[in-house]
Each structure stands twice: as structure tokens, then as C-alpha cells.
Amino acid sequence: MTGISSEDNATAPPARGQPSVTQIRHAEYADAAAVGSLLAIALAPKYRPTLGRRAAEALTRIIGHELRTPSHGYWVAERDATVIGAVHLATAEDAPPSGVAHRLAQVIGWTRALWALTALSILAHGPLDHDEAYVGELAVASNVRRQGVGVMLMRHLDAQAEARGKSRITLWVTDDNDAARALYTGLGFTEHAGRRWHLGRLIFGSRGAILMEKQVSAPAAP
């Protein structure tokens, strides 16, 4: 089972003489707690106001269920047997998530679960087009940022999107997230639509979000 990087923990040093290697691999069920904790911490502006102080546990429950499906869209970056990054790619063919409210309620109670799902729906992308692959989550542990892990995870998605017959990758980023915007722009994403929200500002602290998009292959001939 993999460990979890936190905002405070340093990555374990490699054995003497062994350089650390970062590997991107499809997530396994045993990664659920590591990925849940990583997302809860790295995406605290999204998950702390909605899922509350048990956000990591709640996300672990939801992600653990998804990771039981062989075709799930989670990939992790691993270094020295520790999960240091995670990304999720969704396509229109994915089975719609089921039982999310129930699983959340088991951890944070029904009132909080219903509030969380309502608030998070402000950030939802909507139905995916047949040629579209959508990045729902991206997070890198704070102690290993600016080492190219985010780029590795995102580049991995190009091949995954193409393998699924998709010609473009889309994502939403909040307009105050300069690090992520710089990362995506550097990878060839361009900014498309924008969203402004009032309730979202109260909940998530940002004024709005930007839809970014990148072509990964020529569109299939009609």
C-alpha cells in the first residue's frame, strides 16, 4: 500500500545511490486513502468548505468505490513508494457515479452531504461531448511541487485521451489559480469560456473559473 504525502511531510529519501524515480501509473484500490488525502489537502479551497474537516475521509470513500471499477479514470504519480500526485480524466462513456450521496452521508452525515453536493454542483462541467476528455482533478503534494510532476501527470493524459478516441482535453480552473493556469498554458491549453459566480465566491473564495482546452489529435473524419 502506498503512503501519503502531506503538506508537512517530506518525501522519504531514496536508498543511498538510488535516484528517485517518479512513475505515473493507473491508481489501484489501495491508493484510495492516499489520493483522498492528497486531494483534500491540495484542493482545500474546494473541499474544506463543502465536505468539512472530514474531507479526506469522505473523498477516500468516494474514490475507493470508483477505484473498484477497472476502467476508472484515476492516475497517480508515485515516488519512493509514496503517492505524490493524482489526476482524474473523465469521458462521456464513463458510468455515471452512483451512490455518491449515500457514501458521503456515511462519513459526514446527510445534511452536510446534501450541502456539499449542492455547492460542488456550482463547479460542475455538465455532459461531456463525444470527442472530449475532461480533467476533473489534478493535485501534486506541496513538498514536491515545481519538480515537473504536474506536467508528467498532464502529459500522460494526452495518450489516455487519444486511446479513448478523444480529440480534445478540457478542464475548468479558478481564475485566481495562477500556478495551474501557468501549467496548463505551458502545455498548450488555451482559455475559452469564463464563468463568474457570486455564491461560488462566498463558498470557494474565487471570483470565477475559466474553461481551458487543448487538442490532442486531429478530429476524426465524419
Ligand SMILES: CC(C)(COP(=O)(O)OP(=O)(O)OC[C@H]1O[C@@H](n2cnc3c(N)ncnc32)[C@H](O)[C@@H]1OP(=O)(O)O)[C@@H](O)C(=O)NCCC(=O)NCCS
Ligand atoms: C497546479 C499544480 C498541480 C502544479 O503541480 P507541479 O508539479 O508543481 O507543476 P510542475 O512542476 O509540473 O510545473 C510546470 C509549470 O507550471 C507552472 N507552475 C507550476 N507551479 C507554479 C507556481 N506556483 N507559480 C507559477 N507557475 C507555476 C510553471 O510554468 C512550471 O514550470 P517551471 O517550474 O519550469 O517554471 C500544483 O501546484 C497543485 O497541486 N496545486 C494545488 C491543486 C490545484 O490547484 N490543482 C489544479 C486545479 S485546476
